[in-house]
Every structure is written in C-alpha cells, then in structure tokens.
Amino acid sequence: MMLDTAAWHDRFVQQASWTKAMRQHLYTQIGLTVDQRILEVGCGTGAILADFDPAASVGIDTNFERLEWISDKQVQCADGHNLPYANNSFDITVGHFLLLWVANPALVIQEMQRVTRPGGFVLALAEPDYGGRIDYPEELAQLGQWQQEALAKQGADPLMGRKLAGLFVVSGLKNIETGLMGGQWQPSNYVPSRQGEFDIVNHDLRGSIEESQLEELRKLDTAAWENGERVLFVPTFYALGQVE
Structure with a gap:
C-alpha cells in the first residue's frame, strides 16, 4: 500500500501528538523564546514547525511533495548531510523522527551543530528504538519483528534510539541531556487512530x-x-546538546 502526502501528514501529526509533552520539556530546558531562529531538519509536512513562530523558523526536507503541503512556513528542499546555511545561522536546530532515516546520522548532527551559534542547542526530539518494542498479547509480537525488518530494508536504522546518546557525546556537544519518553494509555484514545496505524504497518x-x-x-x-x-510500546529517545 502506497501512502499519499495527506496520509503522511496525518502520520506526522499523530507522531507529534505522541511527543508533545516531551517537546515542551525540552523547550523549557533550553529556554526557548519566540524570537529565536530555528531550523528543523527533515520537517516533512510541517507538523513540528507548527511549534515555532513562522517568521523565525525554517524547515528543510529532501521530499519536495511534502514541502508543498506547507503554506505558512519558510521551507527549502535540502539534505541534512549538507545544510545550505552559513555557520552560526540559527539559535536552535531540531529533528523529529529524523536520524533513523539518514545515511550518516553523525554527519547530520555535525551539520546541525555547524549551523547553530555558540551557546545554541541541537535537539533530537524523538528517535524510536524498534528493537525494544513491546507487543501484547503475545500473538502480536511477530508484527513488531516484521516491521523492524521491513524498516531496515527501507534503509532506516530501527535501533537508532539506543544509539542517540553516544552520537551526541562523540559530536562534541556540551551539557548533553538524554532520556526516554514515557507511555500512558487510554484505550478509547486509540480507536480513531487504529486504521491509520495499520496503514503505516501495511506500507512498511x-x-x-x-x-x-x-x-x-x-x-x-x-x-x-x-x-x-493491548500493549504497544516503542521506546522513543530524545537528546539535547549545547554548541560551544
């Protein structure tokens, strides 16, 4: 099953809803203000860009069709491995479900660091670890294993979450904080999203x-x-680091 841009937008909005509390924690940690200049690498259809002032934020993505979905933000078709910005151009750079999809995550972090001013921050807002996925009842455990294998075939790193802290440490960023998103479930909240979740699984x-x-x-x-x-939990990690 192939997904169109509208379906991917719904997925990105869903992911953003999962990580909202964690993002707010990170924004508080770094003292985010509305006038700070922000770059999102891998912005997709703009679900996370919605957190920021349109006049002060920029998004880049390699998928032009997804960028066309965004009408009220500054966006550019570009690759995180080679950001088209001068050194020290931004106060904060962020990525959300980004590093698992890139060929060289260390280089992308290095580029995010390069375009961020000294004293600014690089944030990995969410990176999943499908190797730690929990499914219950046990009959559904195979679903997680199949999805992990399928993501790897697509070029993703399904174990990126557990690697995130190490990547930030070796990058040279300072004052690093890493952690893991918690999980709270109300089964009634999942009723509208079940079909969308299975559309993604079907795609994978x-x-x-x-x-x-x-x-x-x-x-x-x-x-x-x-x-x-039903229990479905995919450990999702975050990290922040400050540029010297």
Missing part, C-alpha cells in the same frame, strides 16, 4: 508478508484494544 510490510496474515493480525489487534488488554 508491503511485499514482505501475505495480505491475509496482516488482516488476521489487524483483527487480533482490534480485539485486544477493544477488550483493554
């Missing part, structure tokens, strides 16, 4: 398993949410 697993197998797992998943026993 296309060609890897039979449709009938996936449909059987979807039915098990739906039943588990409805009877209140």
